[in-house]
Amino acid sequence: MRKFFAFFVWGLGQTFSSVAPAHSTLSVGKLVNPPIESGDRGTTKLDFLASQARRNGVDAATVAAASSIFYRQYVWHKSDLQLCFWNGTDEQQREVISVADVWHAAAPNMTFNYIENGKVRMCELSDLKNTDHLSDIRISLSGDDPRPIYSQDVISMRNGDWAYPGNVYSQNRAFPTTVNLAAAMELRKAGRLRDYYFDVRHEFGHALGLFHEHQSQICKGWFNIKAIAKDTNWTEAYAETQINALGSAPNVLGIVGGYDNQSIMQYNFEPSWYMPDRQGQPNPCRRPNSVDNLSNLDKAVIDALYDPTLNETPERKALIAGFKQKAAVQLAAAEQGTPSSNPRSSQASSVEAALTAVASNPSHLSDVSIQVYPHKKDKDIVLKAISNLGYPLTDAAGKPILSVSANTTALLRGDPTNAILYTSDVSDQDARYVAVSLIKAGIELKSIEPYYPSKRNKFAVRHNLLQIGADVENRKRKPLSIDAVLSKPLPIYGDEIQ
Structure with missing residues (x-):
């Protein structure tokens, strides 16, 4: 057979x-x-x-x-x-x-x-x-x-x-x-x-x-x-x-x-x-x-x-x-x-x-772009988990928009992926969809939080963007459950470890 x-x-x-x-x-x-x-x-x-x-x-x-x-x-x-x-x-x-x-x-x-x-x-x-x-x-x-x-x-x-x-x-x-x-x-x-x-x-x-x-x-x-x-x-x-x-x-x-x-x-x-x-x-x-x-x-x-x-x-x-x-x-x-x-x-x-x-x-399911800040422990799992989720893979010029950043914060490179950031124009359903996919793949996601221009991101103004990476604050948080991701209002943070 x-x-x-x-x-x-x-x-x-x-x-x-x-x-x-x-x-x-x-x-x-x-x-x-x-x-x-x-x-x-x-x-x-x-x-x-x-x-x-x-x-x-x-x-x-x-x-x-x-x-x-x-x-x-x-x-x-x-x-x-x-x-x-x-x-x-x-x-x-x-x-x-x-x-x-x-x-x-x-x-x-x-x-x-x-x-x-x-x-x-x-x-x-x-x-x-x-x-x-x-x-x-x-x-x-x-x-x-x-x-x-x-x-x-x-x-x-x-x-x-x-x-x-x-x-x-x-x-x-x-x-x-x-x-x-x-x-x-x-x-x-x-x-x-x-x-x-x-x-x-x-x-x-x-x-x-x-x-x-x-x-x-x-x-x-x-x-x-x-x-x-x-x-x-x-x-x-x-x-x-x-x-x-x-x-x-x-x-x-x-x-x-x-x-x-x-x-x-x-x-x-x-x-x-x-x-x-x-x-x-x-x-x-x-x-x-x-x-x-x-x-x-x-x-x-x-x-x-x-x-x-x-x-x-x-x-x-x-x-x-x-x-x-x-x-x-x-x-x-x-x-x-x-x-x-x-x-x-x-x-x-x-x-x-x-x-x-x-x-x-x-034929155009979403304007959302996904940007990954890769972490050594799980970057392959993350990329595989999000690659078939229905988002466009190229922009109008034909360039890939599922991008992998070379600027992962040095302090966090040893941490596992644990955070999703979303700009204000991204639907909460997009954020939940990506989050559930990561959790099902074995990623211990600990926060789904808003993206704000800041010193860390060089005050860059972003639109229609989901960022996947790590947050230092998540070192003291518990992982989110799928039920929490699907039911709680955004932003969502894991409970603090006592």
Whole structure:
């Protein structure tokens, strides 16, 4: 059975891109996430806000509206998708389309148009000079192609399987290849047909705008951290960080209101990577067998996006209603029984404002920049914990805005990271979101406090900034709990050590 090494994040010195592909098989049978695509980062933040909405008495309709608008930004606004191939034989190309055609069968009005003058359409470098000539989906079947057909952020992953989500780069000449199936071709050569079918169909699901199904909040706590750490040669703390970084709401939950562990968009994980069933509660994320084709709910999801009338049959309505009902129970368990009808709290307005911001401009989730003052003890953990949280990774000029300062105070360099500073124009929900992510990664955060121009920061006036570092005053404070971060008004300081 195939082992999926499915979690990976930004590191120091990594080239930043606003969107990265879904994942990459770097060698046959070894699948590794590269930097999470912007869509997955965005759903992680959306999930946090949805949880905060339930906690603080925000109307469910507000959450549903923001979620719907967010997911639909990746949807194609056309039904006839033009495809081309950079390489591969005619036989390989036609077979790939034949395997992927299950998506067309599920949503017949969506067509993969890949024939031109009786032949398979080939991508040409000259197409990149004029967006009018660009095919919507540009496929590479070989990482050995010597031409410049990869953007800089994926050159190291040219031998893997990955896809950019939906229409995100369809007309961007800087991204010549939008679907890569080099590893799938190796699987095909090795006779591993089920893995080959899975990879092709999974990647075409991304190309149609779908995300990873296993990144559901419903799956929180149901992955075996010890087994994942052992199989990946990670520490358990690192594995925990990676699992916690993927708490987003996937296709089914975001589009039709359920969770589907049989989805083609969920990986065929190793059985040992799942936690065992609990008393009276089977692991909701474990699939009994590997899959290589669309589930019935996959078909309902793609139709919800591209042909909603197909979901109007009694059978489809019953299917969707059943999954919605099941997901409500699963979400309640994931939220430790937190009811959806909590009384409205003092945070409700800021949660609503954050959700409204997502709905009004879903492709630009936040203006907040994050600056890290690294500390030797935990800088890697900090950077990994915050790198996939939904914040923009580059500014308008294309420069990285997740910055690492070289000016960590000498007195504090030996201290662990323990503080977050926020400027007055940063939403309290942004500060809480980052704080929770750090605590889940094992950082003992002791204060979330305002940023003020001072002698220490050379009286610099900052805007839309979160700083992560250490405060000397925190040496005498206790760590904050997640409950305190989520419930107390800002600023928040840990209790003093007696």
